[in-house]
Amino acid sequence: MKAFGIGCLWFGSKCIENEGDVERFDPEEHLAAIQKSLEAIPNLSDLKIDRPENLSIAVSFEAADDDDEIFPVIPNVQIKFKLYLPKRIQDQIFKYRESLTDSEHFEVLIKYGYRAAVAFISYSASVPPTSPADCVVVVRKYLEQQVNKNNKTVDFRTLGPSPFHVDFLFEAAHDGESIDRFRFVDSSRPGTGYGDITVEYNRDRFSSIDAAWVAFTNEMNEQIENYYVAVQCRNAVMSCTYEVEEHLNSLLKLQMDSGLVAFLSRFWKAPSKTRDLMISLLEAERHKLTSTRFLDECRRDGLIKEGSPFSAHTVRRIAEQNDRLPVGQIGEVVRLFEERHLKKLEGGVVLVAGVLGGAVGAIVTLFLGR
Template sequence: MSDRFFGVGCMVPGVEDAENPGDWTEKVKKAFEAVPSVQKFKAIEINDLDFCWTGNGFTESEDREIHIPESGIITFEVKIPARLQIVPLLGGEGAEVFRVTILFDYVHPVTYVECLDASEEVEHPSMTLVTVREFLREELAKRDSPVGLLVLGPSPFHADFSLRVGSGPQTAGEDFTVDIEKSLGYDRITYYHESPEALWRLYRTLREQFSYFYQFVTMRNARLGAASRLSKQSREIAESFKRRGLKAYLSRTMTMRHKLQSAQLDAVSARLTIIRHKRDSADDLEGLYPGEEAAHLRRYLEKTIEEDYIEEIESSEKILEVLDSRHSQELQRFATIAFSLLGVVVGAALTAAFRSWWG
């Protein structure tokens, strides 16, 4: 059949101890070619390792850092029998051979996985990412390989893609057109061109938009991480106020001011991160979509940008405000008791001194 079915995501090889681009390429090539079902492995123009991948998208500075190429291309084919597929793509025969294309980019890498041998329409091409990801993870782990798979979700991108001969209702860049069928699940996005051999050109045409999408995902993850840490802090502080007894009371009096101020500063930092991300993302979107044409993917990027988790931050701020007020009251009570006790001690001392003096 002439239709080309593919999924989109972010799935790249990672090597922790690569010394240079040549070393990185050699280790990745050796690891993938050790898997018998991987064929036609090519690494093209891998020139640097300046892109720093930390966790699931720049999450924590203390996470281990893995450097991957900032530019270049990797392609290979892999055969995965239907019996070994986590989610078989077709009920009948076929859909066992996949071509993986990884485009490294200074913004963020993007991965395309095409189903090469489908004998009928592939209902969910996005699942090619899942099929290849889980198979390669298992095969690499089985061989105790120094190369792992780094994945940034959502992988797959939440849409099913295909290229078809013909013409669609919207422009999609270059000489491609597109039709989007919206769904409660994954949208179906069908690109049209006069030639089914234009898939590589389509990959290049869409690369920048997907690259920025995954960059926006890393920024969203950072916002989510900040909001989650703040929520955890506020819960832990609230729990400390529930503890009873003199020891807990004295501990709160002596240490809680620092914890409250630290959490309040984190709340300010989280808000500033949201402001900075919205400003930077707005600039990026303006550069990506200077006009109304070829903007069919814009809403997917905007949805990711809009996820700021401000409600979680505001809830934590309200909790901290209440706890701060309660802590101030406890400090006042502690000061009153302390001064009262001090007065009693001083009075007793003075009484004893006077008695000694006049005795």
């Protein structure tokens, strides 16, 4: 059997700092730089980079962290290699606990689609390991250390969750006639952390476990890629949600403060803060519409598969975040703030007009009295 974990790992370029640099990006030079970086890594062997004849950039992939870096995705590129990581190194990577992969030899396969890159990290096992997903952690962190160390061109990056929160096994089904090619057997227990899923293949359809593995990674790659696109959509909505919360808290603080200074602050600052809140709400709504449209496209193209854990997680990631931000209710709060400010503004105008009218009347009376 094989044990494996899944993640979103890819090689970015440190030469890209803004969208203008993407247009000048050379995929040939980037792949050459990736190869050079990997060949310099100790314990890495059997490196192979499969690529189409004509290279292109499909999309500028944005990372999930705060630096807003842009990373190119080069479609249909496949990077394969083997990595030997002694138990001692694995335990150093985890720091606070030991590694539970039960192996020191890993096979890494990174497949670039059109929107994201998917990594399958696997190894042979005679019995089910304690935690196959740990292999993603040790490989990811080791490559981060090795690739990003003193490298001026290539940047190894990750989009979480990496690992995908499931410990996977891959083996032949005992009742092969009852399945077509592959099936998922979910033995997860609620409340125990990562899920446990065994992928069974029909031994009559494949000459070996390696042949079945190649077919499985090819078939599942797009589903997993869509899951990580859904993660990007969720992250975009989540970022807007945090901004909305910050602006809303700032507005509430303005309303709760008392005194003359607070009154003047409300009068002058409330409009701009309300505008910022509205902009964040509109951005969130835009990202929610993008998420919903993406999900509809997946359904239309038949990429939401019944019984697939990747499809189930894709739907869940988008649904959970889209339901979290009550745009309509917060919009009502914004409307109330604006109405309140307009009333204060109208009252201020009337007061100023009254004061000015009285002053003008007094001046005219004084002038006529002379």
